[in-house]
Amino acid sequence: MVRSGVVVADIGTDHAYLPSYLVMSGKIPRAIACDLRQMPLENARETVERYNISDKIELRLSDGLDAVKPNEVQDIIIAGMGGTLTAQILERAQWLKDSGIRLILQPMTHAEDVRAFLCENGFEILKESACEDEGRVYISICAEFTGCKKKYPAGYEFYGELDRTDDLSQRFVKKQYVRIKKRADSLRAAGIKEDEAEYCEAACNGIERFLERE
Ligand SMILES: C[S@@+](CC[C@H](N)C(=O)[O-])C[C@H]1O[C@@H](n2cnc3c(N)ncnc32)[C@H](O)[C@@H]1O
Missing domain, CATH: 1.10.287 (Helix Hairpins)
Structure with a gap:
């Protein structure tokens, strides 16, 4: 779901595996990898040093998107957190409504909170996909702000x-x-x-x- 050639912010990056993969595969030129805590950022540092990509992945201590400025990135990934926390992080960053920003969200629980936030705030879900790992199904949601005021059917937030x-x-x-x-x-x-x-x-x-x- 990440667009080729864009700069990505990965929020809650932990080991920075995802931005490292995106950079090393040549899909994106650079990324900002953020985490709330120092320890995960140390894990991230180890990863980017091991793969010799420290010049392409900037590490930042950040609560949600607080340390990311508008215009610095085009695609934003929030993966591996609960849906309620994911929605709270999105709500705090009003600049996500700027044109050209794409959200790639992978909530571990309560995906309905993420979809409800998106639908109630003018974001449109462009695409979703499901995959399986070790018997568990995970979903990813790709969304953008369009200002849309669609009326969604009951239960939409669950699928x-x-x-x-x-x-x-x-x-x-x-x-x-x-x-x-x-x-x-x-x-x-x-x-x-x-x-x-x-x-x-x-x-x-x-x-x-x-x-x-x-
Ligand atoms: C389970 S890991 C997910 C790692 C990776 N994104 C993935 O999908 O595999 C969740 C990470 O989110 C970080 N985190 C939790 N709350 C956060 C917040 N408010 N802002 C930034 N990072 C946060 C945690 O420190 C942890 O490293």
Whole structure:
């Protein structure tokens, strides 16, 4: 999902494996690799020194995008964090609405928080994909600000632009369905949080349509 030839910011880079791969494969010329903590940045330093690419990957201590300036980068990656934290990081950086910025997001949990943030703030999801590693399905979301004010169907935040004909996407969304259905059922059984129960039920109906594949 990263565009060729752009400068990338990798937020929460840890070992800087992803920006290192992008630079070494020739896909991008440079990257800014950021992390909240010093220890991961030391891991990142080891990686870029080992591969002799310290001149192409700048390491920065940064809470989210705080240490990245508008106009420094074109593509921004936030991978391997929870969806709630990912959405909070995006919310703090209003300049992401500048034209030409692309977001590549790989939330580990609560991807619905990321999609809800994007949809409510004028970002459009251009593409999503699912992949599997050691039995676990991971998803990536590619988005850009377009100012779009589309009305999305109920449950959209649980499947977004995943390909309904793809088995891994189906597996991922089915897992979300089970989680939300369980939540709805337990709220109904306890007779509490009527609004949330209604929200979960409407989402389940929407997700069922996605899972029908047609
Ligand atoms: C599980 S690692 C993910 C590493 C890599 N991005 C990947 O996908 O494999 C999460 C990293 O995010 C960093 N992190 C957590 N909160 C952060 C924040 N607010 N800003 C920047 N980095 C953060 C952690 O220090 C950690 O190194």
